[in-house]
Amino acid sequence: MVAIFLYNILLIVLYSITLAFAINAYLKERKKVFLFISLYLAFFTFDNVIIYMTEFINYFAHSYDQAFMSAPAIKTIIFMGNAFLAISILAEIRKEKLTIFHYVLLVFLAIWMISIPMLPNSAIKVWLYYLPNQLFLLFLAFYCWQGTKKKLAPYTSGLLKKLAGINLLFSLLIILEDNFVIFNIDQYSSLTTKIYNRSISEDIFSIVICIVLLQFFLKERSPQTSTINDHSVMIRQFCQDHQFTQRESEIFTLLLLHHSNQEIADELFLSLGTVKTHVHNIFIKLNIKKRTQITILFESYQQHYHEKLA
Template identity: 50%
Template sequence: MVAVFLYNILLIVLYALAMALSINFFLRRKQTLFLLVTIYLLFFIFDNAIIYMTEFINSFASSYNETFMSIPVAKTIIYVVNAYCSLLIINNLLKRKTSFLQYSFVVLLTIWMSLVPLMANSATKVWLYYLPNQLFLMYLGLYGWHHLKKTTDFSPARYFYTKWISLSSMIFGLLILLEDSYVIYRVDQYTFLNVKINNRNICEDIFSMLVCFLLLHYFFKTEEQVIEEVVEEKEDVQFQQFCRHYGFTQREQEICILLLEHKSNQQIADEIFLSLGTVKTHIHNIFIKLNVKKRNQVIEAYEAFNKSGKIGTEISSTAV
């Protein structure tokens, strides 16, 4: 039981972390995609909380299972919301509009899960209840994979995440269906006097964890890129102020930045298509303006300038 408890806690922490980062990205970027992801993850947490209580609280498990066999409102809401959000998410990633037919699939899914519980209690009834959800997940995977192969204007990052989400949906839609089939017909009990249901699907958990890991990878990688862009922008502002302070011409700026990269005279000449003599003349002028005599002193002068407090306020405003 301790292992099950820790497993549930780790799942909820993973979902909560991914959701918190998604909320942060939505507030910063105001993109609908992150709002959809946030709602999607919220219902992951809601579903896992219910399953957790059925595993640890016997009275709740009995009450929930009886309700599930007659009016499974909570589970239906969870599946419908996740189906709707996942549909919009995959279309957002594919840069496609959600069609009327796709909205119809979600409506039919809702109607199906509302009517199946009216059947007599049996394993088949429960299997039929879950069946369209797994088929819908496989459909989304196939749909995403098909249109991904037809599109050529995706960025490498968008292609990577769309590919893995589509592939995971196809594979795990099938695995979840197979696990449901085994557990429903071989493990659970649906007799009139004894309803015993195993509400957790391990393949479904693995799929949700994979989705969270993909999201965390995206969030942290994007944050690193933003930091790198800010650093590069800071360095560019610093260099421009350094050049203005010492009155470098445009050509001297081009050569100075190559000096800071430890390029030789010949490398500089080759890179900016100047003669070696012209490059030496410009370097001599840079030395005079900086009042230095050696190449390494140019780097020292640049570093000293940045540390001297002459950088100005525009750098700090760039980082905000």
């Protein structure tokens, strides 16, 4: 019991530390991806607390197991929250919005998990409840792999490849573990309902995700001591390489911060028409047509610099 207690404490500490980095990143940059990551980690923490309570509080475990077999509202909310946030995070990494297909997939997942508990209690019922979530993780692996074929910055493509491998591996491990536990350990008789709620594979998956995120926050986003890697110096070098004028350089810097034309005009005390002209000239020099391509180009430029220095 002591080992389980310490294990849970370490998990919660890991989630909390990673969550703190994500919240800090969101407060600094206000990017939706960091908000989604923060909520995703919050669901990790909430799920682990519920499982911990089933392991240490007998009456809670009994009530939770009984509720799970009839109307698993808590687990369904956790699964749906994780599913929506996971696919939203990956869409942000891929520089795109969720499509109708994604929303239909999420609605189907929700309907399935609401409908399955209506079946008679059995191991098959529990297996059917969990199966779509495991397959959804497999879909996320494909979604990540598909993203590597898009024209993204090298680091972003590398991150998607890593996440594709992680999702693929753990979707298979979770399926194998759940099949064994559901059909060989759990009890679903009318007299006795005893469910082993913790999935070790899911725990390891969450740990690996936290490690990947911490690596990103600590290594990829840490302040650089070298002036060559300083963000402002990098922007200046990028502007020089593309022969921007002084005004174009100022506007390019604000475009990287996702400012609208009107916000740029207000900040630089220019007319909206003048800003549009400068933005048009920047697009011509970069040979692009969309604002979203600016960040991709600059991230790729940064990556090439880091690779030269490595």
